[in-house]
Amino acid sequence: MSTEVRVPALGESVTEATVATWFKKPGDAVAVDEMLCELETDKVTVEVPASVAGTLGEIVAAEGETVGVNALLATISEGEGAAPAPAAAAKEDAPAAAEAPKGHIDVPVPSLGESVTEATVASWFKKVGDTVEADEMIAELETDKVSVEVPAPQAGTIAKLLVEEGGTVQAGGILAELSAEGAAAPAPKAEAPAAAPAAASGSKDVENAPSANKMMAEKGLTADQVTGTGRDGRIMKEDVMKAAAAPKAAAPAPAAPRAPSPAEDAAREERVKMTRLRQTIARRLKDAQNTAAMLTTYNEVDMKAVMDLRKKYKDEFEKKHGVRLGFMSFFTKACIHALKEVPEVNAEIDGTDVVYKNFVHMGVAAGTPTGLVVPVIRDADQMSFAGIEKKIGEMGKKARDGKLSMAEMQGGTFTISNGGVYGSLMSSPILNPPQSGILGMHKIQDRPVVVNGEIVIRPMMYLALSYDHRIVDGKGAVTFLVRVKEALEDPQRLLMDL
Missing domain, CATH: 2.40.50.100 (RNA polymerase II/Efflux pump adaptor protein, barrel-sandwich hybrid domain)
Incomplete structure (x- = not known):
């Protein structure tokens, strides 16, 4: 009797996966629930277990192949005596592994x-x-x-x-x-x-x-270049950051330039394997470029009204809600307001269908020591300014500590990325698939602008909206960005829903 091994459910809106690794080959004995292979999607890694004991027969989908949900992966022959032997062996080995x-x-x-x-x-x-x-x-x-x-x-x-x-x-x-x-x-x-003193001086304990x-x-x-501030002189992450930021001693005058040999250059290079997170980021961003018809439209916003409003109420806001009033809640609210008018920016393509989201799960990109992650604030359109600020603070701390769960980074419908915190004046953000839009914030910089026929100095910020032109037309993208600009330059519009 032969049993089919098929692709399991891959998660919300995921329709295909790549066969990453086969742990078994044809002819190998397998036990019930023993892992046969591993599939990769653009969101998660999925293991495929054996549903019955037996012998692995034909492998239909080889490593590297793309398969859809419920596609045939392999077959298992249920032969009498085929499975008990490895199962028994596994049981015999289990005490040895455990004990x-x-x-x-x-x-x-x-x-x-x-x-x-x-x-x-x-x-x-x-x-x-x-x-x-x-x-x-x-x-x-x-x-x-x-x-x-x-x-x-x-x-x-x-x-x-x-x-x-x-x-x-x-x-x-x-x-x-x-x-x-x-x-x-x-x-x-x-x-x-x-x-003991020698061991202590070497910091081995x-x-x-x-x-x-x-x-x-x-x-x-190296450890001797960093001063530890933890208990018993333990070096903490903050100590390394301080040491890295400290000014370096003046370098000696360079020798006369000459063309280095490849061997000399190679000796000074360092080859480090990419972390799994960095590999995932690289793959997803390249997929976004290869799949979406991505364009970017730009505008600028006068931040004076938001800054004045924040300055006026920040102390009272923090006293009442226990959280500081930042700029991200204003931008989140402005984007939610604009998404209601241009819903295609909050939609996604699924095959030949357009899926419109009647809710806003806002992704807020956060930089961490290991790479960029995008925690999601679910149902942000139902939250107050204080609720948004609290959630952003909570998610940001989890991101920095590496404590975000997979669920907290899935399901976003639109993303905001703030390159301004790093000093970026202008950039084109890349889409976070399968989303159709991402807003890029930038550095606030005083610039001369004309207001009512007069040249004045105002705190200005460039805004960038990258969008998928397959679903969002240029008119919709420009309209979205103008609505964000209007809401930020006159925050009362958010209260009046204008």
């Missing part, structure tokens, strides 16, 4: 977050033979969304590292083994006080923050 050798403790992969099934080992902070304390950080994992620290389940000695740096681990897998016999190792430290180690590697800094 490990006598006196050994497994270090498991911690929870990776909703719908995240695998991670890459970014760094090992310990090596075989090192002693560790309970809950001491021994490794850092990276997923395509967040970084995850791995603590030691109890005190002991690192007996074996099962996955090397750069290796991929599955959720629930085992990373290393600890020897419980090494738990007594810290005792000799008390008997050898003479060795102080574990730096994993995020600090990662940033030092990125910035090309």
Whole structure:
């Protein structure tokens, strides 16, 4: 008897996926719920389990092929005695994996977050033979969304590292083994006080923050170039940022220029594998360029009215609502107002259909040390200024801490990106598919403008709307941006719904 293996449901508005990896080959025995292959969509990674035990037959969709929902992937032959053998073997192996050798403790992969099934080992902070304390950080994992620290389940000695740096681990897998016999190792430290100062001076007993180690590697800094402000001199991420921003010593006068050889250049290069998050960002942005007919229209807005209104009410606003009044709530409200008049900017293309959204899930792009993410403020059109400010603050903190879940970054209908916080004066934002529009904010700069026939100095900002011309016409795009401009230059229009 043969059972078909088909593509499972891929999520809201996702109609196809790419076969990323086959974990089995034809002829391999498989157990019920054993993972057969992995699919990738533009949003998530999906694992395909075996629904029955048996032997994997023909693989219909090879690695790299694109498949639709419910497409045939492979077949499983349910032969008598075909599945029990590997299942029994798995059961025999299970106690060994769970218990490990006598006196050994497994270090498991911690929870990776909703719908995240695998991670890459970014760094090992310990090596075989090192002693560790309970809950001491021994490794850092990276997923395509967040970084995850791995603590030691109890005190002991690192007996074996099962996955090397750069290796991929599955959720629930085992990373290393600890020897419980090494738990007594810290005792000799008390008997050898003479060795303690040397260890302290070498900072071997102080574990730096994993995020600090990662940033030092990125910035090309060593621990002796950074002053730690954490407990016992622990180096924190903020310490690395300060050291990186500190002025460097004047460089010696350069020697007479000469053409370097390729070998000399190669010796000074550094090759670093892209993180999963950066790979996902690169793929999605390139897909947006390849798929959408993307254009950008520009305008400028006089921010004086918003700045005056904010200055007048910011103290009272913060006292009442417990959150500062920023510019993002004004821009969010202005975009919501404009989206009601030009609904195609809040729509998306699904095959040959246009899907209009009668709600606004506002994406707010946020820069993090590992890359750009876009948390989504759901039903922003139903929120007050205070509600929007609180949600933006909450999501921004989660983004910086790497704590955003997959659900908090899905379902957006329109996006706002603020390049002005980095000093950008003008840019063309790229669409966040499958959305049809994204607003780019920029730096506020005093410029001379003509108002009522007179030249005056006003705080001006350039605005950019990138849109998908397949669904949004030029007239609609320009109208949208003009409505945003009008609402910001006269904020009372938002209250009057004009």
